[in-house]
Amino acid sequence: MTTLLLAELSGNALSPATAKTLSAAKDLGGDVHILVVGSDVGSAAETAAKLAGVSKVLVADAPQLAKGLAEEVAALILSIAKNYSAIVAGATAYGKNVLPRVAAKLDVMQISDITKVVSPDTFERPIYAGNAIQTVQSSDATKVITVRTSAFPAASEGGSAAIETVAAPAPVGISTFEKAELSKSDRPELTSAKIIISGGRGMGNGENFTKYIAPIADRLGAAMGASRAAVDAGFVPNDWQVGQTGKVVAPDLYIAVGISGAIQHLAGMKDSKIIVAINKDGEAPIFQVADYGLVADLFQALPELDAELQKAGR
Template identity: 70%
Template sequence: MTTLLIAEHDNASLKDVTGKALTAAIQLGSPVEVLVAGENARGAAESAAKLQGVAKVLLADDPAYAHDLAEPLAALIRSLASGYDALVAPATSRFKNVMPRVAALLDVMQISEIIKVVAADTFERPIYAGNAIQTVRSRDARRVITVRTSTFAAAGEGGNAPVETIAATADPGLSSFVGERVARNNRPELASARIIVSGGRGMRSSANFTKYIEPLADKLGAGVGASRAAVDAGFAPNDWQVGQTGKVVAPDLYIAVGISGAIQHLAGMKDSKVIVAINKDADAPIFQVADYGLVADLYQAVPELTEELGKLDR
């Protein structure tokens, strides 16, 4: 049998998480085909065809898949499922919405956010906010899997897979697109950023994020993140949230500013290669996972750090 990987993309190109999920899919030991569902998504399909390890790309190009509605995509995946023994997707916000629907339609268990493929039917996944690792063996004839992509390296290019156009399935009509407001910036996305600067409740206001966090991130070419406390307080937008209920990241460098280190936040960033913490509370839990800790007033330390980085550019 074969594995079907559902691609995360913006129609024009693939998201980095697709290549990472492909690495996990390849480890299942079966040929991997990639489904690209969208509108005017030929560019993303051609990018998928170039990834090493892809046997074939299925392109479902239809207005029904233009706005990431979960129900039409779940129906499409269900219609294709009989030809595959595993259906795999990155554990992004989009597929946390889609894949449980697929599992329900197929009447199978979903295996969520795997971090290791032990065998074709056995996987490791974190539980209890990452404080324990659970080994799961599935006896279902068809496995529905999401991948915590922060633990897998992205597959490289070098492939030349054929692209096959497939027809859309009937829209279940359970939801409809009304509108969207999209926040855009020139910084790296959190899921793929090599460096992330995050702020917490200690930032006290959204104005302080703009004044202190963003200039430091710009000097480093970093993505900007936030703790749940900062997001709930309105200091930062939802798509900046790092943590168990936000985005799980593992950059080369994670700088936590004014973040106490609640378990919910640590679950989303403790796999970072190097963690730097700046907090005036010497007993803050963040220092237990930090590689480098600075006990200082962030309103003094962060501008000084930004200034010193600026000198390197001169």
Template identity: 55%
Template sequence: MLRAVAAQRLRRAASLLRRFQSTLVIAEHNNETLTPITLNTVTAAKRLGGEVSCLVAGTSCDKNLIPRVAGKLDVAPVSDIIEIQSPDTFVRTIYAGNILCTVQCDEAIKVFTVRGTSFEAAPTSGGSASVEKLTPPPPVGLSEWIEQKLTKSDRPELTSAKVVVSGGRGLKSGENFKLLYDLADQLHAAVGASRAAVDAGFVPNDMQVGQTGKIVAPELYIAVGISGAIQHLAGMKDSKTIVAINKDPEAPIFQVADYGLVADLFQAVPEMTELLKKK
């Protein structure tokens, strides 16, 4: 009888904890609009249960926020999670995505970042929420905002695009990336690059896809002249369909590709572009 009463009290306590549990999503934005990946983070937050609030903070702000929040709260943050198993158990990748690590966090307040491509985007309609404006405290004067330089493009944003065309060192120069831009225009695609292409100075580093670049998971990923180093694969292997174009039949990229074309990219890519134009 005592055990039954104790069990009932535990269930009641757990119910109360769930009722008062809440999650705060710190939204990413460009000072004008929210980035689409915020909706994926909202989906992750919903899986924790409880109330979900969204904070849009700052104007022209660019400092890393999560490490500072965790430091202020004196808790250990969990970074780049790809799955939520329970409110205190998370899955993240290590060793360039080759190993999945299950982490249990016993902090009273949990601070973590989400790999947005691992979660579906939350719906943009059907919900309701109040908007509360807060007045921030005056700056402490230890740092000063000078400027931010952003690359402007009419193409879709790399991390949220449904189609991505990426180029590697096989393109030989930055000028040859025009082949990919022309193909991307026909596919309404974003354009990315491997680290090798970025390090060679072909394109700016905000186009880099990979472990040390941007993580993407589009419906279609076309890798052109990319050998398939493990660091690059870590950033795009979750794409729904992967197409590889490379003249080397032994290139590692073919091991993860759904479709592979062993051909000279300087011939194959223009032919693909022309066929798309005819359609």
């Protein structure tokens, strides 16, 4: 029984999502092989080999694999799939794009976005935007699974797995990468940040994110997020969006500012350890999930918060 884990890369480096997916893969029992796919990914493979509980790292390095095109990556996975009893990836934009292609060719019903491994064939997964949890049992010979990374802890380091090369199949060649417009930021990524501060429609405009939220994010080393309403209003880019239709996060501390707490936002952050809400409407639904609520005008509260955090030595 061996599980193949499709590594997630961030540029050429291993993404923190991989270590979290690994925890789910280990819960399946059996050996875990990590597949690192791309071009010039030697250092990512070395990082993967150091994760505890990995018995082998496979590296596929070929030009057609460089940009993670689903057609090419799926063809690669299918070329080695027969060696594995389970194939897993993070339920990220990358994993969600690639894995169903693999599942369909294997004639397997993929189990998407699992939040718990109950047993090697039984899993929990959220449905209806997290408003219900389904426990499903798979009868397929190979389990194809995507993992909600925020539901699993990152596997620790301490391993020393062997690194092997795997040959890439001939290019499929029906799609080509044109360009990426990735947001550049020195702040941590939303899905791996320990602290997140998010703004909603109450922020009023994009400049207010820079003026009021950014200083606090800098002080706390936090990632900045937003509600769908703030994204729709054009305040901030879509990749800041936390929620069912955006990113699902579970940081140690989530500060929601000017966010009323629509169901789709709550679905994306309600597993955070501590939730703080600042909103001038004391009846806002966000207060029903917040550990600490402050009913206040955010334009006064945020500068105060910045000052208090500074006093507290942050």
